[in-house]
Amino acid sequence: MKKTSLDRILQSQGFGSRKGCRELIEEGEVSVGGEVVTNWRTEFDPEGLTFTVFDEEWEFREHVYLVLNKPAGYECSRKPSSHPGVLSLFPENFEWRDVQTVGRLDHDTTGLLLLSDDGAFIHAQSSPKRHQPKTYVATTAEPVSDKLVAALLAGVKLHDEPAPLAALACRKLDDNRIEIVLDQGKYHQVKRMLAAAGNHCAALTRSAIGPVQLADLNLEEGEWRYLTTEELALLGWE
Ligand code: URA
16 A cells, blocks of 8 residues: 555544654654654554554454444444444444445444445445345244244234335244344334234344355454454355
8 A cells, every 4th residue: 555644544543633653743642653652743553553552453454344242231323312323332443444334233232243344345334235135033922823834924014104014034043032134224123024914022132244144253242343354255255
């Protein structure tokens, strides 16, 4: 990559305004290769660059692709109103980089959530044309019956939808748990489909997006990490 001054590099990584990044550098808070750099005009090749800010090590990333095991009680909205936003679970500089969620989960829904600052990735992943199947596990208030499974597979009519919506796949996991695979992401879709089929969703987790399974990610609730190249490839992003 083209050599770039350290203040620009830090700004691109979300460490604040250009002025703020220059101050950080001049105050001796930034090191590259173990050496404190106090001249913000010093140029580096950003590719593969590692640096520390306030003693924390960072690797230059043109974009970030993230996965969170979302806990309950967090909103996906950029301007959360009644609960903290999911971005509060990430380092502060991610908000500066304009990291956004890929689609949304309700504040009380847990599980797999992708985030990125790459608009093309967000668009591609959330585009209805992609038909990326999303798998949910719902805990139901009433027992899961064969009739419920059949209704969700056949399609249920929701108030504001012109045509019935059907699950791509659906199976009973145990008396009060059902797995539902959808290829759309309408507002409260799982909860509304369960209600329309005569049950009630008591708790909801997203367990997979396409072939990426929450259970394989080794993330506790509230934990996040960068997606690996292999996981991005599984999501069709190479
Ligand atoms: N369907 C819902 O009802 N809620 C979610 O958070 C996701 C899918």
